[in-house]
Amino acid sequence: MLRPMTQGDLPSVAKLFCERLPASPLSQMGAAFVHDFLAGFIACPLGLADVEHDGQRVLGFAIASTDSAASFAWLRANRWAELEKHRAAAVTDRARGFWQLLESGAHYHPQQLPEVAAELLFVAVHWDKEGTRLAAGLVRRMLVELRDAGVVQVKVFIGLHNSPPQNMLWALGFERREAFVQDGRELVGYVYYNLAQAPFLA
Numbered sequence: 001m002l003r004p005m006t007q008g009d010l011p012s013v014a015k016l017f018c019e020r021l022p023a024s025p026l027s028q029m030g031a032a033f034v035h036d037f038l039a040g041f042i043a044c045p046l047g048l049a050d051v052e053h054d055g056q057r058v059l060g061f062a063i064a065s066t067d068s069a070a071s072f073a074w075l076r077a078n079r080w081a082e083l084e085k086h087r088a089a090a091v092t093d094r095a096r097g098f099w100q101l102l103e104s105g106a107h108y109h110p111q112q113l114p115e116v117a118a119e120l121l122f123v124a125v126h127w128d129k130e131g132t133r134l135a136a137g138l139v140r141r142m143l144v145e146l147r148d149a150g151v152v153q154v155k156v157f158i159g160l161h162n163s164p165p166q167n168m169l170w171a172l173g174f175e176r177r178e179a180f181v182q183d184g185r186e187l188v189g190y191v192y193y194n195l196a197q198a199p200f201l202a
């Protein structure tokens, strides 16, 4: 069942997040941080989060924001007490880079595609659900929710050598943008330019 993420899903989502996105600075802060970060994120009025759940476990999730820079600033302004207690977990370079930006209230990729506010931030499925189009279903649902919230363009940043999500985004109609390096990590941007006219969202 594809449905909005709830507080009760967060322990499973945080575990899956760290397993499937180990290179993410959030994972490098640890599952407890991911849990509290996502708790703040689903409380944020700009945040959108869905899970695919089979009644027993979370099979996958998608997390987006109608304005990712503003949602990071919202977390800084409204959830700092919960997030600040994880400060000592920022030990890797990548986690430290992320932490400094969070502390300043800035978004993680402030210079990249600033003209596109909405962002599909994270999508992941269990290993045993890869290649089943469950992920594409989660992303399509998220794109519908973004469109219904008035979003026309949405960006995504992916590890440059991480092909499965790039294949999926390309199949869904996203366009590839320039690659860049942040905190020693090579990333590439993708943009969906006209959600209002997306054929698969009709």
Ligand SMILES: CC(C)(COP(=O)(O)OP(=O)(O)OC[C@H]1O[C@@H](n2cnc3c(N)ncnc32)[C@H](O)[C@@H]1OP(=O)(O)O)[C@@H](O)C(=O)NCCC(=O)NCCS
Pocket (backbone or CB within 6 Å): 020, 021, 121, 122, 123, 124, 125, 126, 129, 130, 131, 132, 133, 134, 135, 136, 137, 157, 158, 159, 162, 164, 165, 167, 168, 171, 172
């Ligand atoms: C990224 C991730 C969610 C993609 O999952 P996936 O299971 O490969 O995705 P899906 O099966 O839903 O879709 C991808 C495949 O279906 C195809 N596809 C999906 N929707 C399609 C559509 N509407 N029409 C045609 N093809 C489609 C894609 O081209 C791709 O097929 P191919 O690789 O065989 O060419 C998964 O690999 C994952 O969890 N990775 C770890 C987390 C991660 O790296 N996330 C991205 C950064 S946030």
